[in-house]
Every structure is written in C-alpha cells, then in structure tokens.
Amino acid sequence: xxxxxxxxxxxxxxxxxxxxxxxxxxxxxxxxxxxxxxxxxxxxxxxxxxxxxxxxxxxxxxxxxxxxxxxxxxxxxxxxxxxxxxxxxxxxxxxxxxxxxxxxxxxxxxxxxxxxxxxxxxxxxxxxxxxxxxxxxxxxxxxxxxxxxxxxxxxxxxxxxxxxxxxxxxxxxxxxxxxxxxxxxxxxxxxxxxxxxxxxxxxxxxxxxxxxxxxxxxxxxxxxxxxxxxxxxxxxxxxxxxxxxxxxxxxxxxxxxxxxxxxxxxxxxxxxxxxxxxxxxxxxxxxxxxxxxxxxxxxxxxxxxxxxxxxxxxxxxxxxxxxxxxxxxxxxxxxxxxxxxxxxxxxxxxxxxxxxxxxxxxxxxxxxxxxxxxxxxxxxxxxxxx
Amino acid sequence: xxxxxxxxxxxxxxxxxxxxxxxxxxxxxxxxxxxxxxxxxxxxxxxxxxxxxxxxxxxxxxxxxxxxxxxxxxxxxxxxxxxxxxxxxxxxxxxxxxxxxxxxxxxxxxxxxxxxxxxxxxxxxxxxxxxxxxxxxxxxxxxxxxxxxxxxxxxxxxxxxxxxxxxxxxxxxxxxxxxxxxxxxxxxxxxxxxxxxxxxxxxxxxxxxxxxxxxxxxxxxxxxxxxxxxxxxxxxxxxxxxxxxxxxxxxxxxxxxxxxxxxxxxxxxxxxxx
Numbered sequence: 001x002x003x004x005x006x007x008x009x010x011x012x013x014x015x016x017x018x019x020x021x022x023x024x025x026x027x028x029x030x031x032x033x034x035x036x037x038x039x040x041x042x043x044x045x046x047x048x049x050x051x052x053x054x055x056x057x058x059x060x061x062x063x064x065x066x067x068x069x070x071x072x073x074x075x076x077x078x079x080x081x082x083x084x085x086x087x088x089x090x091x092x093x094x095x096x097x098x099x100x101x102x103x104x105x106x107x108x109x110x111x112x113x114x115x116x117x118x119x120x121x122x123x124x125x126x127x128x129x130x131x132x133x134x135x136x137x138x139x140x141x142x143x144x145x146x147x148x149x150x151x152x153x154x155x156x157x158x159x160x161x162x163x164x165x166x167x168x169x170x171x172x173x174x175x176x177x178x179x180x181x182x183x184x185x186x187x188x189x190x191x192x193x194x195x196x197x198x199x200x201x202x203x204x205x206x207x208x209x210x211x212x213x214x215x216x217x218x219x220x221x222x223x224x225x226x227x228x229x230x231x232x233x234x235x236x237x238x239x240x241x242x243x244x245x246x247x248x249x250x251x252x253x254x255x256x257x258x259x260x261x262x263x264x265x266x267x268x269x270x271x272x273x274x275x276x277x278x279x280x281x282x283x284x285x286x287x288x289x290x291x292x293x294x295x296x297x298x299x300x301x302x303x304x305x306x307x308x309x310x311x312x313x314x315x316x317x318x319x320x321x322x323x324x325x326x327x328x329x330x331x332x333x334x335x336x337x338x339x340x341x342x343x344x345x346x347x348x349x350x351x352x353x354x355x356x357x358x359x360x361x362x363x364x365x366x367x368x369x370x371x372x373x374x375x376x377x378x379x380x381x382x383x384x385x386x
Numbered sequence: 387x388x389x390x391x392x393x394x395x396x397x398x399x400x401x402x403x404x405x406x407x408x409x410x411x412x413x414x415x416x417x418x419x420x421x422x423x424x425x426x427x428x429x430x431x432x433x434x435x436x437x438x439x440x441x442x443x444x445x446x447x448x449x450x451x452x453x454x455x456x457x458x459x460x461x462x463x464x465x466x467x468x469x470x471x472x473x474x475x476x477x478x479x480x481x482x483x484x485x486x487x488x489x490x491x492x493x494x495x496x497x498x499x500x501x502x503x504x505x506x507x508x509x510x511x512x513x514x515x516x517x518x519x520x521x522x523x524x525x526x527x528x529x530x531x532x533x534x535x536x537x538x539x540x541x542x543x544x545x546x547x548x549x550x551x552x553x554x555x556x557x558x559x560x561x562x563x564x565x566x567x568x569x570x571x572x573x574x575x576x577x578x579x580x581x582x583x584x585x586x587x588x589x590x591x592x593x594x595x596x597x598x599x600x601x602x603x604x605x606x607x608x609x610x611x612x613x614x615x616x617x618x619x620x621x622x623x624x625x626x627x628x629x630x631x632x633x634x635x636x637x638x639x640x641x642x643x644x645x646x647x648x649x650x651x652x653x654x655x656x657x658x659x660x
Binding site: 071080083103107233236248 | 437457458463464474478479481659
C-alpha cells in the first residue's frame, strides 16, 4: 500500500473520478463517521478497504469483525457511546444483521448500514448486480418498526446520500440503509465534494439538562416522537433494552405499553415520511406512462423515457432516491390528475417494488424484471412503452 | 417476635450502585446471579473508577438481566451479542470500563464466536460468565456447558456430548486474565472482577452458580444452599490453569474436585487502535 495521498483530510473537497463504494466511504467520512465495524463481502468490500485506510487517519476507529452479527452490534454499541457508526455488507451479511437491526430500532440507536445488493438468493452471483434486498430492508427483522432506505443512482449520490443517511438516522434515531446495487457500487464517475463547511450535519439531540441535575428518562418523548439520547459515559446512567420498555428504559412487559411503543417506532417515520423521502422527476407533467425505478435501473429508465419522448410518447420517470419511505403520496397525486394510464416498473428482482405500486392503483403495471446478474436495458423498457 | 423499627435498615450501602426501583428482581430463590451482581457492584465501588465511567452490557437470559439492575450506563442486548456491542463502546470510548455480564449459553453457544475473537484481540473488556449449566430462563434446556450425564429438558436421556471448559477456551483464545470461582467465593469473585477491571486486556471470569429451579431440580441437587454445600466441599483452588480434563465439572461424582482459581494473569499486549 502506498502512503495515503489524502493525508489526514476528513473532507476531500474537490472534483474526483471516484468509485461508488469509495464515494460512500467518503460521504460517511464527510458526515463525521467515527466508527466502522465490518466484515468483507463482495461487492461492498471497497467501502471497508477505503475506510480501513482513511478512518484512522482522521481519528476514527476501523474494526474488522469476526462476522456480520458482530459488525452490526459493534456499530450499535459504538453509537450508544455517541459515535456516528457505519457498516457495509451485501445480501448474505445483510440477512445476518437482521435480528440486531431490530435491536437498533427498538433501542432507538441510530446507525447506517450500506447494503450493496448482488444477485440473490443465497450466495447467488456474488460479483453481479441485484436489487432484491429492498423488501428485506423494510421488513427483514421480526416485528414492526421504522427505518429509512436510500438508493443512489451514481457515485455522486453515494457521497451525498451517505451524509443524508447519517442525518436521518440521528434525527429519528433509526437504522438507515444505503441500498447500493453492484452496478452503482462499481461504477466510477465524477464526484464533486464540497468544502467541509457546506456539508450539512444534523446530529441527534441530547438531554437538555446536565447529568445528575434531574433524572434522565431515556425514552421520554417531546412533541416529535423522538426521545433525546444520552450516551454511555456521559453520566446519565441510561438503561436500554430490546425488551418492551417504559420511558425509564426499564422492561415493562404489558400489551398496552408494547402497543404504544411499537406504534411510536413506526409513527416517527410514518408521520414524517414526507420530510424523509426523496425522489426525482423527469417529464411527469403530462405523462401517460410513468416509469418508477431506482438505483442502476433508473439510469436505463431515464434513457428509455427520453427515447420514448423523442418518438412522441408521453412518458416520464419517477426516480426513487428513498425507497423507504416509499413516496406514496406523490404517486397518489399523479393518479389523482387522471392523465396516467400505466406504470412501468423495471427492477433487478422479481417484482418487489411493483408490489408497492400495486397497492396504490388498479392501472396496468408493466413489469420488467431480471432475477439478477443483468439489468434492464433502455431497449427492454422502451419495448413496453406504447 | 417483632423486630424493632429502630433496627430495620431503610437503606443499603450498595443502593446507589443498584437500580433499587427495579426491585423485586426476577431471579428465583437460591439463584446465584444476584450474588454475582453484588460482587460486580462491590468491585465497581472499589475500582477507583467513577461510576460514570463504568458500563455494563448483557445478552439474553436470566444472567442477561444483570445489566438491568446496576445503576450505571447499561445495555440489555440481543442473544449472544453482548460482546460486540460492548466492544463498540470500548473502542469508541477507551476511557470507559466496560463489563459484560451474561450467561454460559449466551456467551459460549450463540455468542461463542464473539467470545473467542474478543479474547484474541485482548480487547479491554471484562466478561463475567455466569455458568449455571443450563438455559434457565427458557426452562432448563441443555447447553454447551451442561456436564455430561446431566439431565435437562432437551436431554431426557442425559447429556451425551462433551461440555466446554470455558477457562481453557478463553486462555487458548488469548485472554490475559482468566478465573473461575463460584458464588460461594464472594470475596475471591469480587477480587477477580476487580482484577479484570484493571487489566488493560481481555478478562474472562466464570462464576459457577446454582439454578435450583431448573438444573438443580432436574439433577437432584437440592436447593441453592445444597449446591453451595457441594461447592464448599469439593472446590479446590489452583493458582495456574490445570490440565484440560481436570477443569471438567461434574456435580454428581462426589470424588471429583471442582477446580477454581485465578488461572491466568499475564501481561499481554492489549488491543490498541491504529
């Protein structure tokens, strides 16, 4: 390994030609990453490799764990002690993390998980593209809880969304997923990194009183459903548990308290969905055909929409930047306009996103699916557009 | 006879160390987990480290409830994963004294991989493994520490496979302090925990404990006090790690000693960040 060209610079301000996985790592660093715990897995390994070199240079801690069960717990523990913490994995490792993702949701400990999707199930095609973890991201751990998931469509967005992911995780005290796919992770493009002072950093709120001044209730909520977070070592003597708990953080094993708690975990995301969700629109104003796509697939979709327009077809694209929350309200608005006649949903899985669209409409939905290893081309999509 | 109100204590010296508002606790009569918690808080008080700098992390099970009763920053995590959670805290804030208190099944079965890797790194953690020879909370199932021949709800014909020698496992994996005591040995157990807190590397302390409700009943060991009597009669203290087979625990064979002691206490380079 050659010496680090970046020195100890946390934010690599400037214009770069950068790999998606590396841009993810740089975005996390720019967001103030303190701790990375991970286990190597294709196609996410470049995130870990980049951070193994860069993170210690800027005063952070890199730890290679024994497995993904340990990786996810190490980042939840570090976050409990106040760190901005990250792990990166792919489908098989993501599956292993699911139980403790539920712990992070239940304890309300923010953390960011990069999942670079590859062709699945099982070991599948480890080096080839997939987009088939998106329902697992939403529902993978047992029970009901709130999360957010973002899907970059370029290395630039890998950088930008890594920062956003940390801010959302801290704001709502939830696990946040950065759902890359192998194509975006291994794509090299221009990435512009702004000056450090222009990086938006919004950290989790802490208790308003000093430790010992009055009793800190770790799960007392104010007006926004999100409790203030005290960290290990700050003197507040918190207790946190994965059991159903009261506002003291103590186990409180009654159906009533459970119902209230779990509803709040879901509501703090559900009721703030429009503040969290991000989407990008292309030529939707008069669209009769609406393509809904994310990640690498959205790049083919944009080209297909462009080509369709060129031949006179009223086609537009709703590109999902956040998959969860799913921009349900925006789709309802489009439907209410009455001009939309059909949807096209291309994805590298057998219809996971399509199910979400089906919930909202009786209109025809053209599905363009590949189980993984290859992504839909613009031509594949163009073929179903009238 | 009625006690005079004058002699009824309204507080205990350890009250500030415990979450007294959580009492009564969930533990059964005769269980040893409370004794281990007591030894832990005594060690904290003696450690010279401010309580604000102590952190307790537990996994799942009866022993996993320990974190819920101590009045320091405390986390009751997922089954088997207390060690990596604790490790995240210890690495991010190395000034904290992080102690993991959990059970034998939690730490050596479902969490076994984390145990050996934290020992390998000689990470600055103290792990107190309360070994009651079975899964108590779920009703007395066999686990990787259940002595061969013992009865358990999932071993109705007797356990036929070999249990772990936990001290030997911890030593082999790289722990720099390794001890085994029983809850009869409160002073030695407290001292071992204190030693663990001051060891800059990985400390593993096995605390043998009765589980009269499940393991004791299934194996005709009597009450918690009866099992303590077995400890009293049969424990032999060793100053170094005995040969592998001598570490085996057999609660039924009266001729066989139960070897306890501070087996390993060596200076070995602890985990250091880059």
